[in-house]
Amino acid sequence: MRGETVFKRTFNKTLDYLTANEIGNTIPSENVLTEILKASRTTVRKVLEELQARKIIKGTAAKRVIVRHAKPTEYFPDNETVATSAQVEKKFMEWMLRGDRKAGDIVNGLELTRQFGVSTSAIREYLNRFSRFGLIERRPNSSWIIRGFTKEFALELFEVRELFETRSAIAFTSQSESSPAWQSLRKLEKEHRSLLKEISNRYHDFSDLDDRFHxxxxxxxxxxxxxxxxxxxxxxxxxxxxxxxxxxxxxxRAAILEHLDYIESLLSRDPQRVQLACKSHLNSARKTLLSSINVQALTPDEEQR
Amino acid sequence: MRGETVFKRTFNKTLDYLTANEIGNTIPSENVLTEILKASRTTVRKVLEELQARKIIKGTAAKRVIVRHAKPTEYFPDNETVATSAQVEKKFMEWMLRGDRKAGDIVNGLELTRQFGVSTSAIREYLNRFSRFGLIERRPNSSWIIRGFTKEFALELFEVRELFETRSAIAFTSQSESSPAWQSLRKLEKEHRSLLKEISNRYHDFSDLDDRFHxxxxxxxxxxxxxxxxxxxxxxxxxxxxxxxxxxxxxxRAAILEHLDYIESLLSRDPQRVQLACKSHLNSARKTLLSSINVQALTPDEEQR
DNA sequence: TATCAGTCTTTTATCGAAAAGAGACAACAA
DNA sequence: TTGTTGTCTCTTTTCGATAAAAGACTGATA
Structure with missing residues (x-):
């Protein structure tokens, strides 16, 4: 009943691993591969079997050797490597945020079932998990209701975010000098600076950096x-x-500059400076989010003007 | 597949309703009953049918009349009126908080299935929902892990609680005079005072009051x-x-006194006083929770001393 | 003109099955 | 000892079925 997503993902990962190693090299033991591939040995063995069958590796279990590197066509397609639950998340977020859902609209689980091509249970499970994001609300024995990705939502989200991050940032400054967090911070600072230099080409990379920083x-x-x-x-x-x-x-670009200021304040360990930098960065983040909600909330009619 | 829990619950509720009315009285229309009983008309009709069959009511659909009041034995037993999901919650909380679970212990979903007598899906759904409480953690494709109802948990919980409640309490004071919240507050104040007078007998009633107040x-x-x-x-x-x-x-008793102080501060609308009262009350609430965790954390061996 | 009950359709809650994947154990080798 | 693979068992993920409950539509009634 379970699509072999873990197997396929692990298989692809193994191909990458083999490609990074020379032909003729010996392959690590199953236990070691388990570590490298982050999968159970059951799955690892299944992968090794498949690799033997495809003549990508050879030899007995005691000593397996790389025969050749895999062709790109031998990889399993990406969409077969993601678990149903993850697929549902992606589809649901798209449905929710791009579909112009209004507060008060009803979520019809069965309809999603048909639209997404997954079972009722998968939808049900996702809605349950998703409810903690505050965008939908359950009515027992009845359907889910959309609360709407509205201005209010963004404001409430940021109210808590500010409360939490201010406190965290101050806690950050009182970490002991030996804490690995300081090292991570300095590394992130470097990444910010190098991204800033190449901002014209690499500006898409910011969102990942942003996430790791916060x-x-x-x-x-x-x-x-x-x-x-x-x-x-x-x-x-x-x-x-x-x-x-x-x-x-x-x-x-503007956000990177704010981050750098924020990082500097953290390094200074001066709580007041930290608080200021944090607040001012979150303020502009809030503005950005709000403005994009307004854009989205426009009806096609309004957009024409 | 669904036990008739809604029907049974509604049936019991209807018996209560009929008992509160005189024999011979006409019963409201199905639509009105839907409102009163908070169930769908489908369920209401099923209940009415059952009442007819048991000769508790009589007459045609156009005009139904109460024939007699029900005997206590005619009620469905309470445990048949709660949905599986609610039963799982109760059983799981008991298992979790009383079972002396330690951080790092593994939650075996299948074992719970057997122990609670419900299907895997019911357990799965509950664990998913329960995860937001921060006491368990999921490892994909593997089991859930217990984080433990520990001192750390209580401290983290209270850190956020204090952050949130302080802010809420201050927001409370800046509500307009016409907000119904003020009326509710005055009503709660009265309830506190009357409970204080009868504290010797009614002290169990505090937890409900506490919940509504906060x-x-x-x-x-x-x-x-x-x-x-x-x-x-x-x-x-x-x-x-x-x-x-x-x-x-x-x-x-001590908590009631703190609440009264807290309420007074809210009525004064003085932010500083509010902050003080809030903080000092939450401090003692934290102490209470912490002390009871320590008691629970004792091994049987230690308790003997 | 709204509200009623009768009837029919759709949706949700719960279960159990089946396959994928994780993990445990034993026997062996280094 | 420590780590290896072969084998077996148990658990999680996902599906589809089914009964309960919700909700929509109807013509009738008042």
């Missing part, structure tokens, strides 16, 4: 609720910015 | 994330205090 700060809170909350922000930003490309380059 | 305050934030977060606190307190009865009377 996550590092929030982690300093050492509070599971604060850390978990960042998942909501991360998801919203991930999907929303994927579709709102207006002024992306300028926006990202 | 919920009222948190609602003033007008922020779904803050409001939703209170569900976590509410659940933890609900189950935990149900099992920790040590010094209940004194504890509750």
């Amino acid at each position: 996550r590092l700060i929030n982690n300093a809170s050492n509070n599971r609720f604060i850390v978990d909350f960042y998942d909501i922000i991360s998801l919203i930003f991930h999907y929303h910015y994927q579709w709102n490309k207006a002024n992306e380059k300028q926006r990202n | 919920r009222l305050i948190n609602n003033a934030s007008n922020n779904r994330f803050i409001v939703d977060f209170y569900d976590i606190i509410s659940l933890i307190f609900h189950y935990h205090y149900q099992w920790n009865k040590a010094n209940e009377k004194q504890r509750n």
Whole structure:
């Protein structure tokens, strides 16, 4: 009943691994591969069997050798490597954020079932998990209701974000000098500077950097609720910015500069400076999100003007 | 596949309703009953049919009349009126909080299935929903892991609680005079005073009052994330205090006094006073929770000393 | 003109099955 | 010892079926 997504993903990963090694080399033991590939040995063995069958590797279990590197066509297609649950997430976010859902609209689970081509249980499970993002609400024995990706949502999200991140940033400054967080911060600073230099070509890379930077700060809170909350922000930003490309380059450039200022304040360990930098960065992040909600909320009619 | 829990619950509720009315009275229309009983008309009709069959009511659909009041034995037993999902919650919380689960322990879904007598899906769904409480953590394609109801958990919970409630309490004071929240607050104040007078007998009633009081305050934030977060606190307190009865009377008496002080500060609309009262109350709430965790954390061996 | 009950359709809650994948154990080798 | 592979068992993921419950549509009634 389970599509072999883990197997296929692991298989592709193994091809990458083999390609990175010379032909003729011996392959690590199954146990070691388990570590490298982050899958169970059951799956690893299945992969090795398939590799033997395809004559990509040869030899007995005791000593397996790379015969050749795989052709790109031998990889499993990407869409077969993602679990149903992950597919549902992607489809649902698209349906939710791009479909112009209004507050009060009803989510018809069965309709999603048909639209997404997955079982009722998959939809049901996702809606349950998704409810923590505050965009839908359940009515027992009845359907889900959309709360809407509205201005209010963004404001509430940022109210909590600011509360949490200010606190985390201050906690960050009081970490001991030996904490690995400082090293990560310096590394991130470098990445920011190098991205800034090549901003014209690489501006898409910012969103990943942004995510890692804020996550590092929030982690300093050492509070599971604060850390978990960042998942909501991360998801919203991930999907929303994927579709709102207006002024992306300028926006990202400005954000990098703010980050650098923010990083400097953290390195100074001066709580007041940190608070200021944090607040001012989150303010512009809020503005960006709000403006893109307004764009989206326009009806086709209004957009023409 | 669905046990008739909604039907049975509605049936019991209808018996209550009929008992509150005189024999011989006409019964409201199906539509009106739908409102009163908070169930669909489909269910209401099923109930009415059953009532006819049992000769508790009589007449045609156009005019139905109460024939007699029901005997206590005619009610469906309580346990048949709760949905599987709700049963799972209760059983799981008991398993989790009383079973002395340690951080790092593994949750075996199948074992719970057997223990609780429900299907895998029911367990799965509950674990998913429960994960937002921060007590368990999922590892994809593998089992859930217990994070433990530990001192750290309580401290993290209270860190966020304090952040949220302080902000909500201050938001409370800036509500317009006409907001219904003020009326609710005054009503709660009265309830506190009357409970205080009868504290010797009615001290169990405090936990419900506590819940409503804090919920009222948190609602003033007008922020779904803050409001939703209170569900976590509410659940933890609900189950935990149900099992920790040590010094209940004194504890509750002290808490009522703190609440009254807190309410007074809210009525004064003085932010500084509010902040103080809020903080000091949450401090003692934290202490109470922490002390009961320590009691629970004792091994049987230690308890003997 | 709204509200009623009768009837029919659609959706949700719950279950159990089946396959993928994880993990445990034993026997062997280095 | 420590790590290896072969084998077996148990758990998780996903699906589809089915009964309960919700909801929509109808003509009748008042």
